[in-house]
Amino acid sequence: MQDLVERFVTLWVVIDPIGTIPVFVAVTAGLDAAGRRSAALLATLVSAGVLLFFLICGQLLIDALDIGLNSFQFAGGIILFLFALTMIFGDSKPDTDLKQSETETPAGSDKPNPAIFPLAVPSLASPGAMLAIVLLTDNNRFGVIDQGLTALVMLGVLLAAYICMRLADPIIRLIGHSGSAIVSRVMGMILASVAANSVLSAVLNIVETGTL
Numbered sequence: 001m002q003d004l005v006e007r008f009v010t011l012w013v014v015i016d017p018i019g020t021i022p023v024f025v026a027v028t029a030g031l032d033a034a035g036r037r038s039a040a041l042l043a044t045l046v047s048a049g050v051l052l053f054f055l056i057c058g059q060l061l062i063d064a065l066d067i068g069l070n071s072f073q074f075a076g077g078i079i080l081f082l083f084a085l086t087m088i089f090g091d092s093k094p095d096t097d098l099k100q101s102e103t104e105t106p107a108g109s110d111k112p113n114p115a116i117f118p119l120a121v122p123s124l125a126s127p128g129a130m131l132a133i134v135l136l137t138d139n140n141r142f143g144v145i146d147q148g149l150t151a152l153v154m155l156g157v158l159l160a161a162y163i164c165m166r167l168a169d170p171i172i173r174l175i176g177h178s179g180s181a182i183v184s185r186v187m188g189m190i191l192a193s194v195a196a197n198s199v200l201s202a203v204l205n206i207v208e209t210g211t212l
Contacts, residue, residue, distance in 0.1 A: 003146075006194070007136055007153050013191040014083070014128040015047075015154075017161035019184040022177055023123045024165045027114035039115035040165035046116050047124035048158050051133050055151055058134030068212035070202045076135050077198030083128040084195055087188025124161055128191070135198070 024043075028036045062072055133154060137147040164171065172180070206212060 004149060004153065007150055008157070009190060010132050010136065010194050011129070011150075011154050011157045012160075013187045013194070014080070014126060014132045015124055015157050015161060016087075016126075016184060016187055017157065017164045018171075018180060019087075019187070020119070020123050020161055021164055021168045021171055022180055023119055024168050025172060027119055036168075037166065039119065040162055042113070042115040043119040043124060043165070044158050044162040046120035047161075048155060050121060050125040051129060051154055051158075052151065054130045055133050055137050055147070055154070058130075058137065059139045062134070062138075070205050070209075071212045072138075073135060073198055074202035074206075076131050077195045077202060079131055080128055080198065081192055081195035083126070084188045084192035087191065088185050124158065 024036075024040065028039050031039060133150070136142070136150045142150070175183070
């Protein structure tokens with residue numbers, strides 16, 4: 001149970017459903033209600049597909065590159081820590097100061113659909129989320145059942161993100177943009193702690209086993 005809670009907290013922090021709300025409001029400013037619903041659904045589905053790809057193929061990439069688990073965990077912890085610092089001291093999400101003209105994608109335009117970029121990637125399926133999902137489903141530490149549970153937890157967090165996007169307007173009115181920023185920074189503090197634990201665990205394993 002404790003492992004599931006830790007996975008949930010990690011994925012909640014790196015996906016950051018609440019921090020996605022300002023991004024969603026910005027990129028869908030020029031859309032009607034139906035368009036906003038479609039954008040929320042598309043962003044959720046695309047981010048789920050990206051993260052499931054890393055869940056399934058991430059370990060294969062590690063094995064193909066002959067990267068040791070401890071080395072990957074150590075590097076991953078550092079990257080997650082740096083990502084957490086951006087959440088605490090900087091913007092945890094892409095710039096939300098977008099004009100209406102940037103939210104509209106005319107037919108035949110080369111501009112990406114705002115529901116895909118920046119909403120799905122890199123807001124929901126962020127680099128930190130991609131790395132976290134690989135670490136949480138490593139074949140050397142987790143069996144198929146554990147990996148399946150992690151996938152369910154990830155999909156649950158994305159469902160929460162979808163609900164947050166659907167409720168974006170009343171939530172913003174309730175907590176305001178400043179409140180959203182505060183929540184995001186608190187999540188960054190939690191992620192920094194999780195990342196530090198990952199690095200220390202990798203160092204301890206290296207010392208005990210003598211293998212990278």
